[in-house]
Amino acid sequence: MPYINTQNDIAGIRGLMQFRPDVAIALNQLAQVLLADDASLSKRDRELIASFVSSRNECTFCMTSHGAIAAHLPEGNHELVEAIWKDYKTAPIDDKLKALLQIADKVAKGGLHVTPADIAAAKEIGASDLDIHDTVLIAATFCMFNRYVDGLGATTPDDLGFYEIVGKQRAAEGYLTKSVLLKD
Amino acid sequence: MPHIVLNPDLYGITSLLDFRPETAAPLCRLTQLLLRGESTMTEAEREMIAAHVSSLNECTFCSSAHTAATCLLPEGKESGIEPMQSALESLHISGKMKSLLQLASLVQKNGNQVTQFDIDVARKSGATDLEIHDTVLIASLFCLYNRYVDGLATLTPTDPEFYAKLGTRITTRGYLMPADGYHATDYKPT
Numbered sequence: 001m002p003y004i005n006t007q008n009d010i011a012g013i014r015g016l017m018q019f020r021p022d023v024a025i026a027l028n029q030l031a032q033v034l035l036a037d038d039a040s041l042s043k044r045d046r047e048l049i050a051s052f053v054s055s056r057n058e059c060t061f062c063m064t065s066h067g068a069i070a071a072h073l074p075e076g077n078h079e080l081v082e083a084i085w086k087d088y089k090t091a092p093i094d095d096k097l098k099a100l101l102q103i104a105d106k107v108a109k110g111g112l113h114v115t116p117a118d119i120a121a122a123k124e125i126g127a128s129d130l131d132i133h134d135t136v137l138i139a140a141t142f143c144m145f146n147r148y149v150d151g152l153g154a155t156t157p158d159d160l161g162f163y164e165i166v167g168k169q170r171a172a173e174g175y176l177t178k179s180v181l182l183k184d
Numbered sequence: 185m186p187h188i189v190l191n192p193d194l195y196g197i198t199s200l201l202d203f204r205p206e207t208a209a210p211l212c213r214l215t216q217l218l219l220r221g222e223s224t225m226t227e228a229e230r231e232m233i234a235a236h237v238s239s240l241n242e243c244t245f246c247s248s249a250h251t252a253a254t255c256l257l258p259e260g261k262e263s264g265i266e267p268m269q270s271a272l273e274s275l276h277i278s279g280k281m282k283s284l285l286q287l288a289s290l291v292q293k294n295g296n297q298v299t300q301f302d303i304d305v306a307r308k309s310g311a312t313d314l315e316i317h318d319t320v321l322i323a324s325l326f327c328l329y330n331r332y333v334d335g336l337a338t339l340t341p342t343d344p345e346f347y348a349k350l351g352t353r354i355t356t357r358g359y360l361m362p363a364d365g366y367h368a369t370d371y372k373p374t
Contacts, residue, residue, distance in 0.1 A: 003303040004313035020317060023217055029210035037206070058296055103335075111334025112242060119187040129188035132199075133336065137207055140331035147324035150295025152317065153303075 003153040007129035011162065012061045014179055022182065028175045034138050035069075040130050043171075044073040045097055046138055048084055049104050053139045055085045056108040059146035062155040066142075068167025076171075096125045100135040107139035137171075164175040185339045193368030195339045195346070196245035200332060202366045215359040218322050225315055228257035229281055229357070232265070233288050236272050237323045240292045243330035245340045251343075252325075252351030267344055275344060283309040287316065288323035295324070 006019040016025030035046045047070035054062035066083040083091035088101040098121035106113040114136070122132055149156075157163070162181075169180050190199040201208035201324045231254040238246035248268055254260035257359040272285060283306045290297040298320070306316050311339050335341075341347070 003298070003300050004316050006313075016317070019312075022221070023214065023321065026210045026214035026217060030207065030214065031238060033206050033210060046214060057294060057372075061301075104203075107331050107335045111186075111331040112189070112337075114335045114337070116187070116337075133186055135205060136335040137332055140328040143331055144328035146326040147291050147295035147327055148321055151291045151298045151320040151324065152295075153298070153300070 001153070001155060007153075010128075010179075010182065011157050012065065012166075013061050013145065013149050014182075016152055016154055031175040034134065034141060039134060041100075041134055042089060043085065043086050043088055044076045044138075045100075046134070047073060047076070048081065048093075048097070049055055049101065049135055049138045050142050051081060051089060052084050052101055053104050053142040054146050056105060057143065057146040057150075059142075059150050061154060062104060062146050062147050063144060064160075065170075066168050068163040069170045070167075071128075072167045072171035078154075096122070096127055096131075099125050100131065104137050104139035107136055108143060111136075111140075126150045185228065186339065187335075190336075191366075191368075194366055195332050196249070196340055197329060197338070198366050199338050200336060201361065205361070205365075208361060211345065212359050212361045214325065216327060218357045219320060223318065225314075225318065226257070226259045226310065228254050228263070229277075230318070231257065231260065231355075232263070232272060232277070232281070233285065233316035233319055234326050235320045236285050237288050237292050237326040238330050239272070240261075240289060241327065241330035243326075243332075243334050244331050245333050245338065247327060248344075248347040249350050249354070250293055252347040253354050256355045267348065278310075280306075280310040280315075284315065284319045285293050287319055291320055291323035292327060293347075295320075331359075 002015060006015050008015055008018045010018055017027065020173055035050060036043060051063050051066035051070055054066060070076045071078045080092060088098060103114055103118050103122060106118055119132060147183050165181060186199065191202050194202050202210065219234065220227060235247055235254055238250055251265065251269055252267055254265050255343050263277050265275055286301055287298065290302060293307035303316060341359050
């Protein structure tokens with residue numbers, strides 16, 4: 001149960017969004033552009049960054065939801081997601097994504113933690129300015145979403161089946177469609 | 185020097201909004217809704233939350249800009265806020281506003297720092313659920329902006345005149361993207 005009366009019983013961030021639908025449109029458009037539109041980084045890698053930052057912020061709802069979305073995208077699976085939560089440095093991912101996750105990790109702590117050496121390491125391994133920009137903005141955006149969800153005590157389901165439904169739907173449709181979990 | 189190649193004539197968040205208009209568009213709409221949209225909180229109160237969180241995150245660009253904006257708004261002037269001021273606890277503000285700033289401070293640390301008790305304190309001071317919602321989301325949004333601006337090491341002017349001009353711009357024109365994009369001349373101190 002959220003801390004405020006949202007006048008609905010929808011789980012997670014969508015229960016908060018239902019309370020403030022005009023704001024929800026902008027939030028979902030931001031998620032769509034950052035995570036689900038085609039750009040240089042793959043959708044899977046974008047979702048992995050989102051899930052990783054959420055795990056660092058200890059936001060169970062976002063970490064599990066975006067982990068499930070990553071798992072349902074091409075070349076994604078749950079073992080990979082869990083390996084990144086545990087220690088991205090030893091996870092079975094390429095060095096470029098590792099360098100980007102290092103930047104994301106610093107962003108989660110605070111923007112001033114990112115060093116020129118972190119950026120140089122990512123560039124040396126082939127990260128473009130757009131890759132670095134999007135990594136920083138995805139990480140920063142999840143520092144917002146995580147605080148929004150936990151700061152208002154959004155309902156966080158225990159049932160992993162919930163996250164599987166979310167994962168399948170968002171991997172296939174992106175962020176602009178109505179949740180399949182909502183009744184008409 | 186910024187970590188990526190940005191328009192060298194632009195500063196802080198403006199240089200990032202200019203770099204990637206696709207992400208700038210929803211960010212600007214979100215900010216306009218939260219800080220300038222219809223609300224029972226004044227624009228000064230909402231700017232004060234933005235300034236407070238930015239100051240806790242040690243983001244000089246955002247804290248200077250939103251403090252400058254607060255100074256220019258009527259309730260901001262009444263609060264006794266000074267340009268470039270960082271600690272807002274001593275301001276002449278309502279008990280409700282003090283409790284909302286306290287809530288924003290907890291959100292700045294992490295969402296899981298907030299408890300039902302803190303929400304109830306805000307309610308008892310007169311805050312509505314919508315005001316509590318918006319306070320948490322504004323605080324969260326500035327945890328985004330502060331990380332975005334400093335995580336990419338954007339240019340941060342030190343001249344208070346720059347922020348006075350930026351404050352004037354955001355209190356008169358708001359946050360929506362200008363139709364013709366961002367131009368250095370709109371921001372450079374005269």
